[in-house]
Amino acid sequence: MILRLAIGSLSARALTVAMTVLAIALSVALFLGVEKVRTGAKASFSDTISGTDLIVGARSGSVQLLLYSVFRIGNATNNVTWESYRDIASRPEVDWIVPISLGDSHRQFRVMGTTVDFFERYKYRQGRRLEVAYGALMSDLFDTVIGADVATSLGYDVGDPIVVAHGIASFSEHKDQPFRVSGILDKTGTPVDRTVIVSLEAIEAIHVDWQNGAQVPGQSTPADVIRQMELTPKAVTAALIGVESPLQIFALQRAINEYPEEPLLAVLPGVALQELWGIVGVAETALLGVSAMVVVTALIGMMATIFSSLNERRREMAIFRAMGARPATIMGLLVLEAVLTAAVGALLGVLFLYLGLTVAQPMIDSAFGLWLPIEAPSIRELWVLLGVVAAGAIVSMVPAFRAYRLSLADGMMVKT
Amino acid sequence: MPNFSVLRGEAVLLLGESGSGKSTLLSLICGTVHADAGIVRVAGTDVSDYSGGQRDRFRAEQIGVIFQQFNLLPFGSVLDNVLLPLRFAPARRGRVENGPDEARGLCAALGLPDLLATKASTLSVGQQQRVAVARAMIGRPPIIIADEPTSALDATSQSAFLDLLFAQVRAHGTTLLMVSHDPRLGGRFDRVIAMEDIARIERQAA
Structure with missing residues (x-):
């Protein structure tokens, strides 16, 4: 009562x-x-990247490396030379390695050069794979696969042409080598949504006529000539690594961090994410x-x-x-x-x-x-x-x- | 106060203007005020040395209180209001076999229609005062204390109200102590005491 x-x-x-x-x-x-x-x-x-054991880049801070390699925020201070990359790739502990080459952009979105392995190896949200929503993965040198946000905010469809700008927020464009959208990825909620993905060779290809960050005046190599060229990159920005056995992660990390030829840094994504979260x-x-x-x-x-x-x-x-x-x-x-x-x-x-x-x-x-x-x-x-x-x-x-x-x-x- | 007593089953009218000390006297008897000196004996029990909690419990068990007006919790039903004292008085509760039946009986005896489920705030003043009597009577406490219960009523209702109140206290042999400033009511009571008389003695004694 x-x-x-x-x-x-x-x-x-x-x-x-x-x-x-x-x-x-x-x-x-x-x-x-x-x-x-x-x-x-x-x-x-913390779901942004999973399934990757180590991220390798030029020596800087672990948070910085994570920011530019995974979140496409900020820039690499230095690159990893192709020789070092090959060296690491050939180590016995390494199960797979995916190179990442950054530096160019399309509108407000970053362009990332990589290999097709990226689509298989990059995982998010506890091991989910990237899926192609429309179209297909790159089959031609000048093909590009774009993230869901890129497609929706710029209104791109499969087959549309894309001109990549040199650098970030730059007015000089790689007009001579336009790309074609070959595929659009499913939305993931990760920075991949906001990325234009091209092949590693394509990054080399669009820079054929460029020196010291500017196009050599009057020089424009035709696309079919470029296709015949040797397009092995001289350097990559970073690389994602999977190891054979989890037990080897730390040994490999130490080996990379003490790599004598070049100052490199290897970080565990989970640890770096936690470090970054501590800031955010x-x-x-x-x-x-x-x-x-x-x-x-x-x-x-x-x-x-x-x-x-x-x-x-x-x-x-x-x-x-x-x-x-x-x-x-x-x-x-x-x-x-x-x-x-x-x-x-x-x-x-x-x-x-x-x-x-x-x-x-x-x-x-x-x-x-x-x-x-x-x-x-x-x-x-x-x-x-x-x-x-x-x-x-x-x-x-x-x-x-x-x-x-x-x-x-x-x-x-x-x-x- | 030298000596003031009311016999068991007696109906006493206490006459006095406001400020004459009526309220203090009632509070002493009810135990909401503690006597600094002297003895307060209610229903044969000396409550002077009771703790606050004991006095509250004692009041709940022994005394039914009727105010001048605003007797009821406006948001409660008539039944809630009538049964409220039982909540604090286990012995009184024990004397009531079936709360709603008892309340209904009391209300009928007080000339109220079956209003048990009605919200108290919707009743007329006269009805509210009768519900207050029903509440004071439930579980048959030995003493009823009424503080000017008729002052909010007009002359006709006053008389009808007193008829009903007296019928109840006489039927159950309940002691009634009523306070008023209206001497015309005196005829019905066994004894009429003027507050000035007690208070004067008190002042002389002090």
Whole structure:
């Protein structure tokens, strides 16, 4: 009956209570939403590359190497010479090696030269392979396979011509050697979506007439002449390596890092990803902290509402006291109301979250390549909800204690 | 206060203007105020040395309270309101076999239609006061304390209300202590005490 009376008392103040519940619900939804995005981002972040044991590049920082080789952010300070590449490739520990050559761009997208092995070896989201959505892989020297985002944002179809620009954000274009889109990849949510992939030889081919970063004036070798040329690259930007046995990863890493001919760096993608997340994650944690503050604000709002309702409820408390309720019972009643309010707010917040997720999931996926799974609340989220209710109870102790003192002083007679 | 006593089963009217100390006296008897000196004996029990919690429990078990007005929790149903004291008084609860039946019986005896499921705030003032009597009577506490229960009613309703109240307390041999500033009500009571008399003695004694 006490519970029914508490609910009755709450519904008698339906409007203010509804506002409080709404504030708590929104703050809880925000908090859980940020948490969802955070875990989703972290998951899709660490899902960016899998199945690769080592990434090799010129010696720099491990995060930098990861950024340019996998995320296509920033630039390599140096290249790996073809001789070193061949050397590493021929080591017995190496099961497979895929070269990556970066440096050119098409519109805002990076162009990556590689071998067809890339499509087989590059894995994401726990071993998923790249799939061709339309068309086929490169068969000609001037064929290109583009990522899903490249195709949608530039409106390309299979067969369309592409002119690659020299460097990044540059106005000098490799106009003489246009490419043809031979295939478009499925969306992956990884940087591959934003990459124009060509063969390693094609990278050489478009630079045939170029020296020191500029086209030699008046010189333009026809495409069929280029096709006859020896197009072995002089260097690659980085390479992805798979080893024969996981036990050899560290030995190979050490060997590459101590490679005498050239300063090289080999990193474990997982370790580098974690290192990078340590940098990026700070912002996420800050965001989480801010949304936690929003929850606290909503709870303090509830406290203020209880406080301001105390005066008009003195009569009610006097009735309870006259019936023999102890002041502690009245205090408990107020805390119970706060717990109910917070619990309804928290549940409504979960509802908001799932509604929001249902609506926003496809949009977030297509806009950011971030897949937020709709699944039952995790243990962690349940703890968060429980924490909100508990915090509501604790916060309400303050006005409830005041009610305790008031009802002790008022007794059955309200002195107004 | 030197000596003030009410006999078991007696109906006593306490007359006094506001500020004369009526409320303090009622609070002392009900145990929401603790006596600094002297002895408060209610229903044969000395409650002077009771702790706050004991006094609350004692009040719940022994005393039915009727206020001037705003007696009911507006958001509760009539049934919720009538059964409320039982929540805090196990012995009273034990005397009631079936709460709703008992409440219905009391309401009928007080001339109320079957309103048990109705929200208290929708009742008229007269009806509310009668529900308050039903609540005070439920589980038959030995004492009823009424603080100006008729002042919010018009003359006709006052008389009808008192008829019903007296019918109830007489039927169950309940002690009734009612406070009012209206001397015209005195005729129905066994004894009328003026607050000034007690208070004067008190001041002299002090």
